[in-house]
Amino acid sequence: MLAAGMSRRSLLRSGAxxxxxxTSASLLAACGSDDSSGSGGDGGxxxxxxxxxxxxxxxxxxxxxxxxxxxxxxxxxxxxEATGVPVDNWAAFFDKVNTQIAGGVKYDIVxxxxxxxxxxxxxxxxxPLDDFIGRDRRELDELLADVDPNxxxxxxxxxxxxxxxxxxxxxxxxMCLWLNTDVVRRAxxxxxxxxxxxxxxxxxxxxxxDRTGAFLYPATAEYFIGVxxxxxxxxxxxxxxxxxTATCDTPEAIEAAExxxxxxxxxxxxxxxxxFDRFTLTIQGRMAAFGGGRWPILQVRSLRAVxxxxxxxxxxxxxxxxxxxxxxxxxxxxxxxxxxxAWTFVKFLVxxxxxxxxxxxGGTIVPARRSVAESxxxxxxxPRGTEKLYExxxxxxxxxxxxxxxxIQREIEDIWGQILTGNTSAEDGMKxxxxxxxxxx
Amino acid sequence: xxxxxxxxxxxxxxxxxxxxxxxPRGGEKLTPYLFLSPALLLFLTFVVAPLFGAIALSFTDxxxxxxxxxxxxxxxTRLAEDGDLHKALGNTLIFTFWSIVLHVVVGxxxxxxxxxxxxxxxxxxxxxxxxxxxxxxxxxxALIWQYALDPNFGIAxxxxxxxxxxxxxxxxLLNKTYALPALILVDLxxxxxxxxxxxxAGLQAIPxxxxxxxxxxxxxxxxxxxxxxxxxxSPTIFFIVVISFIGAFQIFEPMYIMTRGGPDGATSSxxxxxxxTGFRNYEVGYAASIGLLVFVAVLAATLVQFxxxxxxxxxx
Numbered sequence: 001m002l003a004a005g006m007s008r009r010s011l012l013r014s015g016a017x018x019x020x021x022x023t024s025a026s027l028l029a030a031c032g033s034d035d036s037s038g039s040g041g042d043g044g045x046x047x048x049x050x051x052x053x054x055x056x057x058x059x060x061x062x063x064x065x066x067x068x069x070x071x072x073x074x075x076x077x078x079x080x081e082a083t084g085v086p087v088d089n090w091a092a093f094f095d096k097v098n099t100q101i102a103g104g105v106k107y108d109i110v111x112x113x114x115x116x117x118x119x120x121x122x123x124x125x126x127x128p129l130d131d132f133i134g135r136d137r138r139e140l141d142e143l144l145a146d147v148d149p150n151x152x153x154x155x156x157x158x159x160x161x162x163x164x165x166x167x168x169x170x171x172x173x174x175m176c177l178w179l180n181t182d183v184v185r186r187a188x189x190x191x192x193x194x195x196x197x198x199x200x201x202x203x204x205x206x207x208x209x210d211r212t213g214a215f216l217y218p219a220t221a222e223y224f225i226g227v228x229x230x231x232x233x234x235x236x237x238x239x240x241x242x243x244x245t246a247t248c249d250t251p252e253a254i255e256a257a258e259x260x261x262x263x264x265x266x267x268x269x270x271x272x273x274x275x276f277d278r279f280t281l282t283i284q285g286r287m288a289a290f291g292g293g294r295w296p297i298l299q300v301r302s303l304r305a306v307x308x309x310x311x312x313x314x315x316x317x318x319x320x321x322x323x324x325x326x327x328x329x330x331x332x333x334x335x336x337x338x339x340x341x342a343w344t345f346v347k348f349l350v351x352x353x354x355x356x357x358x359x360x361x362g363g364t365i366v367p368a369r370r371s372v373a374e375s376x377x378x379x380x381x382x383p384r385g386t387e388k389l390y391e392x393x394x395x396x397x398x399x400x401x402x403x404x405x406x407x408i409q410r411e412i413e414d415i416w417g418q419i420l421t422g423n424t425s426a427e428d429g430m431k432x433x434x435x436x437x438x439x440x441x
Numbered sequence: 442x443x444x445x446x447x448x449x450x451x452x453x454x455x456x457x458x459x460x461x462x463x464x465p466r467g468g469e470k471l472t473p474y475l476f477l478s479p480a481l482l483l484f485l486t487f488v489v490a491p492l493f494g495a496i497a498l499s500f501t502d503x504x505x506x507x508x509x510x511x512x513x514x515x516x517x518t519r520l521a522e523d524g525d526l527h528k529a530l531g532n533t534l535i536f537t538f539w540s541i542v543l544h545v546v547v548g549x550x551x552x553x554x555x556x557x558x559x560x561x562x563x564x565x566x567x568x569x570x571x572x573x574x575x576x577x578x579x580x581x582x583a584l585i586w587q588y589a590l591d592p593n594f595g596i597a598x599x600x601x602x603x604x605x606x607x608x609x610x611x612x613x614l615l616n617k618t619y620a621l622p623a624l625i626l627v628d629l630x631x632x633x634x635x636x637x638x639x640x641x642a643g644l645q646a647i648p649x650x651x652x653x654x655x656x657x658x659x660x661x662x663x664x665x666x667x668x669x670x671x672x673x674x675s676p677t678i679f680f681i682v683v684i685s686f687i688g689a690f691q692i693f694e695p696m697y698i699m700t701r702g703g704p705d706g707a708t709s710s711x712x713x714x715x716x717x718t719g720f721r722n723y724e725v726g727y728a729a730s731i732g733l734l735v736f737v738a739v740l741a742a743t744l745v746q747f748x749x750x751x752x753x754x755x756x757x
Binding site for chain 2: 091095098099101102119120123124125264270271272273274275276404406407410414415417418420421422423424
């Protein structure tokens with residue numbers, strides 16, 4: 001009902017004015033909800049409750065919850081409040097957690113992947129673990145003896161900007177090809193061996209396409225899954241080993257991009273950017289392979305397709321082998337008032353007991369301990385060749401993740417996507433990638 | 442409440458016959474403010490205070506995790522030099538222009554089509570069908586259209602290819618030429634229902650005798666449209682133009698969900714760029730200055746529209 005004296009026309013006019021004022025103001029307000037000195041929040045901390053935030057999509061929650069329950073059984077005095085952030089990539093996870101921290105939420109422990117290690121360690125937010133490590137040396141010596149030396153080395157190099165230790169080496173993912181052997185056999189081909197080359201891969205794709213109509217592999221612009229495997233198997237990377245210099249315009253990097261484009265151009269890969277589900281498509285036999293670490297295991301198990309698959313090392317070209325590697329760390333925040341309890345939980349996460357329980361429960365990460373990664377807890381009900389995910393640590397390259405990685409990763413994925421679709425040539429695209437990364441290092 | 446009203450109504454008249462109002466007592470003065478206070482409190486807490494916070498932030502360098510550093514006008518200087526922002530602004534202006542044009546033309550066309558004699562069930566069905574997409578969340582709309590625009594099996598890709606649109610082999614959303622037009626059309630599909638309903642209400646409020654008089658004067662349908670419908674509908678058109686402008690200039694969701702501003706910034710919008718700057722790049726101070734830029738732009742454009750209103754909006 002219109003207010004007395006207000007015509008329909010003036011109501012429309014007033015409505016427009018009000019909308020202009022309110023929407024603009026709320027837009028500004030979105031940037032202004034700042035209280036860096038805020039305390040409390042819903043993250044807990046400051047009491048007997050131990051708060052832990054981790055990345056966990058809905059389907060991963062069960063294995064995490066089982067792990068927390070196991071921790072609760074053996075540590076009855078510590079009450080754990082775990083918060084799973086249901087996103088599917090680390091960039092989104094950091095967006096969420098960083099915003100919460102800026103808003104005053106306090107956590108005791110956070111799960112951090114390689115992509116966020118430098119950012120967090122250099123922000124002076126984390127508690128150095130050296131005193132704890134010194135005190136529990138014997139326990140940790142047992143851990144370190146069981147972890148691949150490469151992982152220990154990378155963990156130190158990328159997570160200790162001031163020489164102090166903030167992270168214990170945690171579980172990781174490398175990249176292999178998950179090959180549907182049914183499709184390969186239907187095409188009349190042999191299942192390749194681990195020393196196969198890009199040419200072998202391409203020829204297999206042609207054969208699969210010609211004889212079954214199935215795609216070979218889904219080319220994608222995702223940094224870890226779609227970009228780095230091709231670069232590393234050609235002896236290239238996006239950055240130098242110390243992550244201080246961009247290396248995208250080398251002939252090897254350009255050649256890798258050209259090969260990925262060729263897979264799309266020759267229709268051995270579906271056009272990128274689509275909504276198809278690569279796991280389902282491959283399990284259905286409409287695609288021969290997809291790239292992945294440990295995480296596809298949940299879908300493959302739920303569709304009862306474990307026996308169809310075999311994991312193979314990524315096909316190589318100029319390098320003997322290649323794969324990116326990213327690993328998790330579980331640092332303790334400086335602001336934690338439960339540091340002792342937090343340390344107990346961190347040790348549990350990397351203990352043989354914790355890793356075994358997580359692996360058995362369907363964890364989507366490869367255990368840092370070799371003994372667990374080679375045990376039935378990890379290998380049972382898994383495709384043939386699953387042990388190759390751990391073996392890849394011998395030749396893997398840590399996913400380059402400098403402090404401004406969020407910006408860099410977005411640029412890399414956008415440009416690689418344009419190369420895949422043919423919007424730009426591999427050479428121009430990789431040169432542009434070089435410039436964009438250099439500008440953000 | 443009734444006692445005060447009774448007193449005013451029953452007050453004695455002055456010599457000249459004009460009613461003389463008694464000044465409200467202290468408690469009565471407060472009453473309206475008490476009624477307003479819940480909404481006012483929310484408005485001050487969640488709009489005004491953060492707004493001033495944003496203004497303060499725009500003079501700082503802050504990465505969310507560290508402490509803030511005052512940097513004077515550096516963020517505002519950067520606004521003038523930031524090529525990516527300029528690209529986003531350009532895209533936003535293109536998006537806004539087409540959004541306004543299409544919402545007015547298509548929304549009015551749909552309203553005219555429904556505002557005629559037809560079977561009641563058909564009319565209800567058309568109204569519901571046209572308005573329904575407006576009720577669907579952006580996340581769902583984005584998912585639906587990502588399927589439709591899929592390069593491998595999308596229906597829009599299939600028929601686009603059939604009618605001869607070149608270069609669709611790699612789909613719409615990863616193609617620099619088609620990505621922004623695709624988002625404009627998706628947004629139109631999603632929000633046209635609102636313009637349609639407002640136009641329909643506007644059409645139904647035009648007095649019938651104006652049409653009868655014009656018919657008597659010999660005006661045909663076209664002349665009636667130009668000389669009766671459009672002038673009488675001009676306040677509604679003005680409303681839709683202003684609302685469409687504000688909505689389109691702040692477009693965020695389709696860019697964020699469907700394209701992330703790509704390929705090569707072809708679909709980045711200024712608000713999506715603001716978000717990426719603040720919450721992906723962790724340059725919160727600079728993001729706040731972009732927010733101020735958008736605020737000023739929307740305010741200025743709306744004021745200009747109101748100034749120009751007198752020239753074309755029929756206020757009779």
